[in-house]
Amino acid sequence: ATHRIAVIPGDGIGTEVVPAGLRVLEAAASAFGFRLDYEQYDYASADYYTKTGTMLPDGWFDQLNQFDAIFFGAVGWPDVVPDHISLWGSLLQFRRHFDQYVSLRPVKLLPGITSPLAGREPGDVDFFVVRENTEGEYSSIGGKIFEGTDRETVIQETVMTRTGVDRILKYAFDLAQSRPKKHLTSATKSNGISITMPYWDQRVEAMAQNFADVAVDKYHIDILTANFVLHPDWFDVVVASNLFGDILSDLGPACTGTIGVAPSGNINPERKFPSLFEPVHGSAPDIAGKGIANPIGQIWSASMMLDHLGETEAAAAIMTAVEDVLAVGGDTLTPDIGGTATTQTLGDAIRRQLETN
Amino acid sequence: ATHRIAVIPGDGIGTEVVPAGLRVLEAAASAFGFRLDYEQYDYASADYYTKTGTMLPDGWFDQLNQFDAIFFGAVGWPDVVPDHISLWGSLLQFRRHFDQYVSLRPVKLLPGITSPLAGREPGDVDFFVVRENTEGEYSSIGGKIFEGTDRETVIQETVMTRTGVDRILKYAFDLAQSRPKKHLTSATKSNGISITMPYWDQRVEAMAQNFADVAVDKYHIDILTANFVLHPDWFDVVVASNLFGDILSDLGPACTGTIGVAPSGNINPERKFPSLFEPVHGSAPDIAGKGIANPIGQIWSASMMLDHLGETEAAAAIMTAVEDVLAVGGDTLTPDIGGTATTQTLGDAIRRQLETN
């Protein structure tokens, strides 16, 4: 099989970790006998914005829509372009227009990575955050009135549709059902956010009727964040609205010490449009250009991409290689996880491990 | 001086910890030579709702408005009345109608309390979350269209006013300026929530002009929750919108192991209306009725109340007593923090410590 991949490195360390991810993908392709056809694009970056005044060219939709998936680095460079412009001008457009309504983010304690939580061991924590990725709190509807006066008032609307809520819940329930624990946790805030969140709860209850074998609980987002810290072992699949999922999928990796290595998939499960795979970390202006960014978030995202494309064995082999290299540890690791290596050295170690395994 | 206090125990463990708090308040009053006049009310509870069909009687506003402060336990009993009804019918009404626009929540690593974070010591973590408490994401504006069909759509509006945003920022900047570190962190999400949060950022920048000696930084809420876990020592005063503040003020106490003992003030700084003091924990149906709830959240709230009423010495003495009892530890503590004592035993130990000190 041949998979067509659009590669968009974006900004900052995105341009450093994407090449490491590609080398691992190529090794996986030769080892497992499939082909990858890439095309690389320089848009969705601050450089492109500086040159053209926009984040994306006309015709980006048709261009990217020909691919099976998008392999994405990171976007955002606030010194050059405000984040809400760079993000709404690129990544958030992809999510919305390619209807990547699932953001899937694993939270897993890996060997060799120190968790900030006392006494937690690899194996203790292993769950998914399933985030709604196209609507909810990330609408851009609203505006400002009485601008510049004391009466200035700003309004922004949260929009939830039955279609949007039900399909993310269905995805999350299916995922929970496929796992040994069959446990789904819903993130809500129906005690305070009085219209949209009670609606979310209702739809969870309705969907649960179709999944009698899945154990369901719900927590308000405030205590849920507390429980991520206090009881990360409680969770299996956590489903959340766009904003709550955004929060939980940074907090979860922080609790497992993996904020710099966590991956994510922005998925259109029906494969009607290309899905996009990217590390959870951003462009990291503070370390960009030094060649020391941890490539594991990008490589783990590559594994998720292969999984989505049906190359499940290759996907698993990449993760085994990552875990093997982490378990050995030492100098081969990048500074953020206790080593002294460059992006390229760690990336190559994982690639070689994959070839050897 | 005489302070007039309305006492509202509410539901569940609220009715167990409030008496412990009152005994400590009485001891503080005799030790420091002021008077407290209480009146206790049974409304804002599920029992009251069952009897009357409403959470509050007509005339609650005028009745409570005569007091200098409200000493509140906890409200919510989901088996009897859905949370959004009990909360919007009581606590959230108080916050809005008494214009308690500041929610002040300390996050502090106390002696004798085990933090879930590895290697953190008392003294390492000591900051305040200042939460906007009347507007923002907690508007009840919005509704549902195409109900019961596939096109069902639910909308809820976030409303920020210049008045509302500026006054909470001013309070937070003043607080930061009064502290040794003079450091303010703003919680935002202006890269994703594209109208209200960039506005929040603008007002922070404008307010910062008046506080040249305060160091200001901002984090998006997703990475900010991660940093609460990874770097709780970074923070001094964290200012946040209603929803973000709600999240951060549960997560912060979780990181310091104090979720069951954290206090909060719902404050009208101008003292035009009574302020309300309550523990961060809720009514805790799972342990209610057993007499083992930790009273420290309520007692710490009593200390915050006295501080607000100008009894700063008495307020400090209560906290010294709490810390002394925690430092000794052992059986006098309630089960949630490693002891075997009842609510009353721990409460009395703190009261006696206050009398001895």
Ligand SMILES: CC(C)[C@H](C(=O)O)[C@@H](O)C(=O)O
């Ligand atoms: C009970 C709930 C409505 C409330 C809130 O969200 O404000 C609580 O979580 C709090 O923090 O006081």
Ligand SMILES: CC(C)[C@H](C(=O)O)[C@@H](O)C(=O)O
């Ligand atoms: C950069 C930002 C707009 C984005 C989001 O909030 O979705 C990021 O935090 C993420 O989680 O992918």
